[in-house]
Amino acid sequence: MGDRILTTPEGLPAPRQATWHRLRAPRHPRIWFEILLIAVSYGVYSLIRNAVPEQKAQALRNADWIWRAEHSLGLAFEKTVNHAADSVGWLIVSMNYYYATLHFVVTIGVLVWLYRRHPGRYAAVRMVLFLTTAVALLGYYLYPLAPPRLMESENFIDTVLVHQTWGSMASGDLKHVSNQYAAMPSMHIGWSLWCGLAIFLLAKAPWARLLGLLYPAATLVVIVATANHFWLDAVGGVVCLGFGTALVCAWYGALPHRLPRYAHGGAPGTRRGGAAGAGSGSGSGASAGAAAVGSGPAGAGTGTGPGGGVPAPAAEPALASEHPGDPAAPVATPVS
Numbered sequence: 001m002g003d004r005i006l007t008t009p010e011g012l013p014a015p016r017q018a019t020w021h022r023l024r025a026p027r028h029p030r031i032w033f034e035i036l037l038i039a040v041s042y043g044v045y046s047l048i049r050n051a052v053p054e055q056k057a058q059a060l061r062n063a064d065w066i067w068r069a070e071h072s073l074g075l076a077f078e079k080t081v082n083h084a085a086d087s088v089g090w091l092i093v094s095m096n097y098y099y100a101t102l103h104f105v106v107t108i109g110v111l112v113w114l115y116r117r118h119p120g121r122y123a124a125v126r127m128v129l130f131l132t133t134a135v136a137l138l139g140y141y142l143y144p145l146a147p148p149r150l151m152e153s154e155n156f157i158d159t160v161l162v163h164q165t166w167g168s169m170a171s172g173d174l175k176h177v178s179n180q181y182a183a184m185p186s187m188h189i190g191w192s193l194w195c196g197l198a199i200f201l202l203a204k205a206p207w208a209r210l211l212g213l214l215y216p217a218a219t220l221v222v223i224v225a226t227a228n229h230f231w232l233d234a235v236g237g238v239v240c241l242g243f244g245t246a247l248v249c250a251w252y253g254a255l256p257h258r259l260p261r262y263a264h265g266g267a268p269g270t271r272r273g274g275a276a277g278a279g280s281g282s283g284s285g286a287s288a289g290a291a292a293v294g295s296g297p298a299g300a301g302t303g304t305g306p307g308g309g310v311p312a313p314a315a316e317p318a319l320a321s322e323h324p325g326d327p328a329a330p331v332a333t334p335v336s
Contacts, residue, residue, distance in 0.1 A: 029115055029122050038111070045133055050179045052141050059144040059181035063151050066184075066230050078148050078224050078231065079156060085225035086157045095222045096165040103188050106215065110195045118202055120263035124248050124256035125198055131244030132190050132237075139236060140182040147183045149227035156227040185236025186229045192219040193241055201257040 070076035085092045107129075114122045149158040159165075192215055199212030223229040249255055 029119055031115070034111075034115060034122075034126075041130060041133075045137065048137050049140055049182055052144070052179055052182060054179055054181050055144040056146070056181065059146040060150070060152065062143060062184075063146040063148070063230075064153065066145065066232055067148075067151070067154070070230065070232065075231065078227065079154065081221070081224045082148070082156055082159075082227045086159055086162065089163070092159050092225065093163050093165055095225050096160050096163060098218075098222050099188070099226050099228060100166070102219075103191060106195050107191050110198055114198065114202075118261050120260045121202070121256050124252050124259055125194075127251075128241070128244045128248050128256060129191065129194050131247050132194060132240045133187060135240040135243050136185050136187050136190060136237070139185050139240070140179065143184050144181040145184040145233070146181050147228050148230060150180060159226045183229055184233050185240050186223060186233035187237060187240075188219055188223050188229070189216065189234040189237035190241050192216040193238060198257075 067076060070078075085095060111122075111126065111129075114125055118125075148154065148156040196212040196214075196216040199215075200209045203209050203212065220231070220234055223234065224231060245255075252259060
């Protein structure tokens with residue numbers, strides 16, 4: 001008789017099914033790997049984005065088409081917003097610096113927060129960001145688009161040039177090292193919406209959740225006011241984020257914020273390879289035993305009295321889920 005192979009309900013051999021589940025299971029991230037991955041990924045992203053041929057004529061034609069399409073929808077408001085914001089000096093200067101800095105500062109800050117506070121969900125949420133950006137690179141290559149400030153036939157104001165503010169890779173002296181015709185989709189919107197949703201879905205404080213909603217909304221105003229994007233570029237950023245989220249959901253089988261907060265023994269107060277909350281030789285178990293009779297073995301959590309064995313009270317879970325009803329939240333193993 002031949003060897004029988006144990007199969008799972010999915011039809012895969014058991015060892016292969018176990019490997020498949022292991023690959024898809026959330027893991028506690030490693031800081032050195034994450035720093036290296038983010039640095040290399042952003043370097044590759046910048047290299048590819050700026051290596052896309054600057055098809056000026058086609059990019060300007062596409063910009064004219066976008067502008068006409070918005071007029072046909074009755075939503076060509078970019079020029080009005082651009083001129084209104086430029087008339088208030090302190091406001092437009094603030095927007096210029098917002099555009100140049102918060103795109104990176106807030107995104108890195110959210111990544112650090114996720115790494116520290118939600119390590120079980122970190123890899124999935126980070127992968128959404130990476131896939132969103134990868135799809136955007138395809139858009140830059142297939143659909144070169146000039147931003148409104150470079151349209152020769154319109155009277156948009158390049159606010160960075162006019163006010164001589166620092167930081168934009170798309171204007172001034174730095175424009176020669178950045179692709180000027182990669183406006184569709186807008187990653188200022190893709191990344192800010194990623195940040196905002198992560199904060200809104202995972203933060204506890206109401207004020208933080210409110211800021212999560214306001215951040216992408218403010219970014220939309222800024223990219224339009226500075227004439228760096230059409231509002232339809234923002235729609236493109238939302239589509240890219242939706243695509244990245246769908247792929248991650250298909251891989252993990254759940255929305256990223258529905259995954260367990262901690263993974264593979266990464267919860268505070270637990271030990272790798274040991275029961276969470278278990279007492280040591282001079283720890284809580286000994287104290288529990290002593291409370292019962294005073295002669296129990298250290299660490300066992302039980303005592304021996306005149307009436308026989310008296311179990312110590314069960315240990316409290318080391319961690320409670322921040323989302324009530326979350327079946328994936330880790331709990332400590334009670335002391336037996």
